[in-house]
Amino acid sequence: MDFWKWVFFGFLCAALVLRIGAVELGRNQPTERISGSAGDVLEDNPVGRLKVFVYELPSKYNKKILQKDPRCLNHMFAAEIFMHRFLLSSPVRTLNPKEADWFYTPVYTTCDLTPNGLPLPFKSPRMMRSAIQLISSNWPYWNRTEGADHFFLTPHDFGACFHYQEEKAIERGILTLLKRATLVQTFGQRNHVCLKDGSITIPPYAPPQKIYAHLIPENTPRSIFVYFRGLFYDVGNDPEGGYYARGARAAVWENFKDNPLFDISTDHPTTYYEDMQRAVFCLCPLGWAPWSPRLVEAVVFGCIPIIIADDIVLPFADAIPWEEIGVFVDEEDVPKLDTILTSIPPEVILRKQRLLANPTMKQAMLFPQPAQPGDAFHQVLNGLARKLPHDRSIYLKPGEKLLNWTAGPVGDLKPW
Amino acid sequence: MKLSALQQSYLNRRSNSFRGSAQLDSAADGSVKSPAAVFWLVLHGVCCLISLVLGFRFSRLVFFFIFSTSATNLYTAPFRGAAEIASHLDVRVPGNMTAVVASSTSRVVVGRHGIRIRPWPHPDPVEVMKAHQILERVQREQRALFGVKNPRTVIAVTPTYARTFQKLHLTGVMHSLMLVPYDLVWIVVEAGGVTNETASIIAKSGLRTIHVGFRQTMPNSWEGRHKLESRMRLHALGIVREQKLDGVVMFADDSNMHSMELFDEIQNVKWIGAVSVGILLHSTDSSATIQREGEEESTPMPVQGPACNATNKLVGWHTFNSLRYAGRSAVYIDDRAPVLPRKLEWSGFVLNSRLVWKDVDDKPEWVKDLDELDGAGEEVESPLSLLKTTSMVEPLGNCGRQVLLWWLRVEARSDSKFPAQWIIDPPLDITVPSKRTPWPDAPPELPSNEKMSDGAQTQDQQINKHSTKTKTPRTRRSRTKRRHDTKVIGVQASTLSVSEQQN
Numbered sequence: 075m076d077f078w079k080w081v082f083f084g085f086l087c088a089a090l091v092l093r094i095g096a097v098e099l100g101r102n103q104p105t106e107r108i109s110g111s112a113g114d115v116l117e118d119n120p121v122g123r124l125k126v127f128v129y130e131l132p133s134k135y136n137k138k139i140l141q142k143d144p145r146c147l148n149h150m151f152a153a154e155i156f157m158h159r160f161l162l163s164s165p166v167r168t169l170n171p172k173e174a175d176w177f178y179t180p181v182y183t184t185c186d187l188t189p190n191g192l193p194l195p196f197k198s199p200r201m202m203r204s205a206i207q208l209i210s211s212n213w214p215y216w217n218r219t220e221g222a223d224h225f226f227l228t229p230h231d232f233g234a235c236f237h238y239q240e241e242k243a244i245e246r247g248i249l250t251l252l253k254r255a256t257l258v259q260t261f262g263q264r265n266h267v268c269l270k271d272g273s274i275t276i277p278p279y280a281p282p283q284k285i286y287a288h289l290i291p292e293n294t295p296r297s298i299f300v301y302f303r304g305l306f307y308d309v310g311n312d313p314e315g316g317y318y319a320r321g322a323r324a325a326v327w328e329n330f331k332d333n334p335l336f337d338i339s340t341d342h343p344t345t346y347y348e349d350m351q352r353a354v355f356c357l358c359p360l361g362w363a364p365w366s367p368r369l370v371e372a373v374v375f376g377c378i379p380i381i382i383a384d385d386i387v388l389p390f391a392d393a394i395p396w397e398e399i400g401v402f403v404d405e406e407d408v409p410k411l412d413t414i415l416t417s418i419p420p421e422v423i424l425r426k427q428r429l430l431a432n433p434t435m436k437q438a439m440l441f442p443q444p445a446q447p448g449d450a451f452h453q454v455l456n457g458l459a460r461k462l463p464h465d466r467s468i469y470l471k472p473g474e475k476l477l478n479w480t481a482g483p484v485g486d487l488k489p490w
Numbered sequence: 491m492k493l494s495a496l497q498q499s500y501l502n503r504r505s506n507s508f509r510g511s512a513q514l515d516s517a518a519d520g521s522v523k524s525p526a527a528v529f530w531l532v533l534h535g536v537c538c539l540i541s542l543v544l545g546f547r548f549s550r551l552v553f554f555f556i557f558s559t560s561a562t563n564l565y566t567a568p569f570r571g572a573a574e575i576a577s578h579l580d581v582r583v584p585g586n587m588t589a590v591v592a593s594s595t596s597r598v599v600v601g602r603h604g605i606r607i608r609p610w611p612h613p614d615p616v617e618v619m620k621a622h623q624i625l626e627r628v629q630r631e632q633r634a635l636f637g638v639k640n641p642r643t644v645i646a647v648t649p650t651y652a653r654t655f656q657k658l659h660l661t662g663v664m665h666s667l668m669l670v671p672y673d674l675v676w677i678v679v680e681a682g683g684v685t686n687e688t689a690s691i692i693a694k695s696g697l698r699t700i701h702v703g704f705r706q707t708m709p710n711s712w713e714g715r716h717k718l719e720s721r722m723r724l725h726a727l728g729i730v731r732e733q734k735l736d737g738v739v740m741f742a743d744d745s746n747m748h749s750m751e752l753f754d755e756i757q758n759v760k761w762i763g764a765v766s767v768g769i770l771l772h773s774t775d776s777s778a779t780i781q782r783e784g785e786e787e788s789t790p791m792p793v794q795g796p797a798c799n800a801t802n803k804l805v806g807w808h809t810f811n812s813l814r815y816a817g818r819s820a821v822y823i824d825d826r827a828p829v830l831p832r833k834l835e836w837s838g839f840v841l842n843s844r845l846v847w848k849d850v851d852d853k854p855e856w857v858k859d860l861d862e863l864d865g866a867g868e869e870v871e872s873p874l875s876l877l878k879t880t881s882m883v884e885p886l887g888n889c890g891r892q893v894l895l896w897w898l899r900v901e902a903r904s905d906s907k908f909p910a911q912w913i914i915d916p917p918l919d920i921t922v923p924s925k926r927t928p929w930p931d932a933p934p935e936l937p938s939n940e941k942m943s944d945g946a947q948t949q950d951q952q953i954n955k956h957s958t959k960t961k962t963p964r965t966r967r968s969r970t971k972r973r974h975d976t977k978v979i980g981v982q983a984s985t986l987s988v989s990e991q992q993n
Contacts, residue, residue, distance in 0.1 A: 240600050263598065293636035295629040299621050321603040328605060333613040335621045354628055384598045409608035416620035420627040427628070 106428040115393045116434050117448060120455035121165045124462055127174035128161050129209050135181045135201070146185040150260075150278040150367055151193060153450075154182055154227040156441050157258075160451045176256075176458055177215055177224040181205040184230045195236040199249055199482070200490040202226070202236075206251050220477050221255040222468035225458060228252075229278070231363040233259035235268040238362065243268055250481040254468070256461070258454055260365050262387025269387060274457040276450060277389040278367045282442045285374055288347035299335040300415065301353035301377065302326070303346055304368075305361070306338075319360050322382050325408040326359060335412065350375040354423070355401070355415060359383065370439045373399075376430045378423065380415070382408060390438060390453050392460070399429050633671070638757040643673040643737030645730060645843055649722035650688060650744045651681040651708040654902035657691055657912055659744040664695045666748045672757070675700065675735055679722040682707040690911050700729060710822055710904055716832060719743075720870050723836055727846045727860055739843050741836040745898050752894035755886050756840045761854060762877065763884040766795030767838040768896040769810055771828045793893055794831065795838055796885035804885050809833045824903040832871055835897055839873045840886070846876075856882055 140146055140155060147155060158180040161167055168174050183198035210216035216224065228234040234252050235243035244267050248257075253270075261268055262275040306327035308318040315324040330336040338357070343349065350356055356372040360383035369388070372379040379400040381388070388396045396402075403414060429435065437448040445451045470476065480487065646667055650660060667674055676699045680688050683703035692699050704722050708715055723741060730739060738756050742748060752765065769792045797806040812819070812830045820827040844850050846860045856878045863870055874880050887894050902908075909915075 244600065266598075291636075293632060295632055297625060297629070299625060315605050316602040320598075321605040324605040325607065328607045329611040333618075335613070335618060354625065406606065409606050409611070412614065412617045412621070416617045416624065418624075420624055423624060423628065424631055427631075 105432040106425065115456065115460075116390075116438050116453065118456050118459075119447065120452055120459050123459040124166055124175045124455065125168040125173055126161055126164075126166050126176045126178055126455075126458075127168055127171040127215075128158075128178050128180060129213065131180055131205060131208065135205055139182045139185045143185060143187050145187055145191055146182065148281060149187075149191060149193070150280075151184040151229040152279040153229050153260075153276060153441055154184060156279070156443065157227050157451065157454070158182075160445050164445070164451075164455075166455060171213065171215060174215075175223065175462055175464070177209075179205055179209055179224065179226055181226075183228065183236070192238075193230060195230055195238060197490065198230070198236045199246075199486040200488055202234075202249060203251060203486060204490040218470065219254070219464075219468045220470060220475070221252065223464055225256040225258055225274075226252060228257050228259045229276070230259075231261065232268040233257060233261040233273070234270075240362070246483065249486075250478055253477060256458070258457075260389075261363060262389075262391070263364050263383075264385040264387060266385075272461065274454060275387050275389045275391060276454060277370045277439045278365060279441055280367050280370045280374075280439075282440045285347065285371070285440070290348050290351050294352060296352055296354050298337045298349065298353035300330075300337065300355045300357060300380070300411075301349060302336070302338040302357035302359075303341055303343065303349075305340055308362075318362065320384075320405055322405045322408055323359050323361070325405075326357065326382075326411070329409045330411065333412065347371070347375065350377050353377045355380050357382065358400075360386070369400075373430060373439050374436045376427060378426050378430065380411075389450075390457065393453060393456065394435070394438065399426055399435070401426075638672075638754060641672040641757055643675060643735070644670055644753060644756070645675045645677065645735055645737045645739045646742040647677045647679070647723055647726040647739060648742050648744050649679045649681070649704075649719040649726075652685050652687040653708075654906045654908045655900060656687065656744070659900075660688070660691050662747065663742050663744050664692065664697075666750075667697060667742065668695055669750060670753045672753065673737070674698065675737070677702070677726045677729055679704050679726050681718060681722060687911055700733075702726075702729065712820055712823060712829060712899075715823065720836070724860070724863060724870060730843050731846045731848060731860055734847060735843055737843050739841040739846075741839065743835075743837050743897070745900060746837055747896045747898065749894050751892070752887075755892075755894060758886060759840050759842060759884060761842050761845060761857070761882065761884070762873065763840045763886040764796040764804075764807075764890070765838055765840065765886045765895065766793050766808070766890045766893045767835055768793055768893040769831050770896050770898040771815075771830075794835060794897075795887075795893075796883065796890040798885055798889040802885070802889045804881065804883055804889075807834060808890070822904070823901045824906075829899040831897055831899075834872045834874065836872055837895060837897060839883075841873060841876075854882070 136155075136158065146152060158178075161178055161180075171177070181201060183201050184193045184195070186194045186197055188194060206216065206221070226234070228236075230236065231238045232240065232243035234248045234257050235246050236249065237243040237246055247267050248270055257270055257273040258276055259269075259273055260276055260278045262273070263269055304323075305318075306323045307313070307315045312318040315321060318324070326336075326338065330338065337349070337353070350371060354377065356368060356375075356377035356379055358366050358368040358372060358379045358381050360366070364383040364386040369379050369381070371377075380403055381396075381400050382403050382405060384405050388394070388400075401415070401418065403411060407414060434448050437446065438450060438453050441450050646663075648660075648663060650656060667676055674697050676692065676695070676697050678688065678692055678699060678701045680701065681704050683705065684701060689701060692701060702725070704718075704725060706718060706721075708718060727739070729735075738759055740752075740756055755765065756763065771792070792810050793808055794810055795808055796804050797808050799805045810831050810833070815828055815830055818827055819830045844853060845857050847853070848859075858876055858878060860876070863875060874883070877883070
């Protein structure tokens, strides 16, 4: 009798394992593993490698804001909300702050939306400052390191500079109180004030269910050479061009508007996602900020991204070898774009498509609900885990203060 | 701002002069223009003119030329417009920022940039060709990855006979078959024996063809034609059996229209499959018939094919509802009434060629042997007669939801004539010059060809009206410029000497 029980148990286990294996196969395009020390990192499992403590802030910092405007769940900056939800139920969360490696403050700074849906960053510095004041007075962990083992999500245009105009953002610089913390943001540009050393760049939020609803059969031949839909001139804010996208998008339009290989226009077609799956290259030029959700869409749909943004830092750059997957074009080379693209050897193009077809690559760009292994949430945790263990020097001696709490524009010091 | 200051000062001066106009001194002052005043006036006028031309950019231009500090920001690439110059407010990281940026400043500059346009911003044909080659390579790779693995030979069976519209129909089928990316064998069975006519058409295809003749001639009625075509198709299946051709057999009737997806889809057939066929009914007074039906709504194009239930299992067949056309359908091939298809057309079925082979071990037991059908007295209406049970038919094309080919029957009158192999030889001998030549000074008679002198004598008086079921194509008197003589043939008045087609 016992023997049969063990046989039955063994059979159940085998069935479970085999079933999981079968589900994973799915689409059977031969993909290429992003090999090398960087690429394998995408499949790491952060559980067990770090512990995160989530501060309990009063709901005026998170829930009430979301209740006031539920549109925040669908826009490009929704990652801050979903990250909070993910961490609350994740196995890396710990309720004991003494054993935590990282501390997370759930404050939704990007949820003050205009009627059009664009976030206004004017109150964000005060909100952040007020949250930090709260955590520093109620828990001792902030003062222990002045935030060096804390991380914050600042997904707005220029990260923790909290402004949408680049000149003003540079003027403000990163909020003083966040100078020692780790920032998880979408903005990334080398040698820029608003990108702190050690920040983690994440992709902008793109709704995964909308993306999966528009998949087309994989054998549809890719017949569009270059595809782009979006603005070339921001007529409202910069009518002559030259400011918007540093003139790069306008240059694309002026040089290639009558070129049959370039399917570019300002339309908003309903078949936008389907068309991307029928294109070989997708343009991802900078706009007012260098990053764009087009990168996420291009990666998920297998269209090779052409990144036109000088010095941009792409999401998870230490884990994903973007040079091998996308094509980088300097802004000054935009008039020669067709020559550049047609001189890429076909083997290289096919290899890039194979790398893009890798499901771990696509998964790493998305924020699915509920979270799945290998998705962007896990990549953030992997990034945080890679920064461990903390250096002894971040722990301050008692009474030592490094941050200047009264620095910054006067308007920021008003309580929120 | 300088401009507005100028303007204001000018206005002030103006109002001053108006206010003081009554007095003599100011009038005297006003009449004697000092050189300074003249200079300012002239400068003002010039500035007005320039701003009229350049608009508000003028002020920035003035600022640039007067206050320019960073000449390094001037781009040398060609510009759009006159004044797109990089701004002098280049924002580098100021020294007092506590940013922890290690090395030098960014080479990316905030501010207004020029829009770079190359000297000739139009597509370069060399690049376009290279891009198309890249696309071709990518699509080939896609086909290799996602397309059909181990594609099988397509065996197309076409029954045909020589008639006016044969070249039209057969060329259409031939072009479709030439585009098929798989190996192809084309079996053409011709009623009335092999003719040069048909041979010349299919020779141009470059495909592997098997052209056989069938001893009977094609009868004049649709009933007879359908019966004969079924027998011709069975004959072709006999050839498949003899030569042990391996692949997928599909029936490409010569007047049908096939989509390319059909050939991809039929590769998925295991033994026998059915696809949906769109029935294109040609009837000249279809509008009248619909009106007579009254409230019956105009139905979309009827489709023949497999019918599936929700779980994609074959449950029945969609066939053509011929009741509406009862009594009004065409009987003879050149009737002007709609031609009705059979209940289930042959072209909607595809077979694995092994079904008709002799002595094959793995043939399923629900298929009859081909020899049993030959001897049978009754007509074989569709390949379903080859099966003992119709439940094993596989519905293709997303369970019949995709229409992959279209059935159409269009024929000319039975007494219509056409030149053999559609080559006009000897050339036409009567030409009617066009009434209006493009060159008004040219003489009205055009010089005649030397070929016209021979062959002029005989067969003149045959006026053949080519009336077909479709509208008669009228060759219009061309008024376009032609480099050579205009040989224009009016329809009614022509006497064509053509060699009659022996049928």
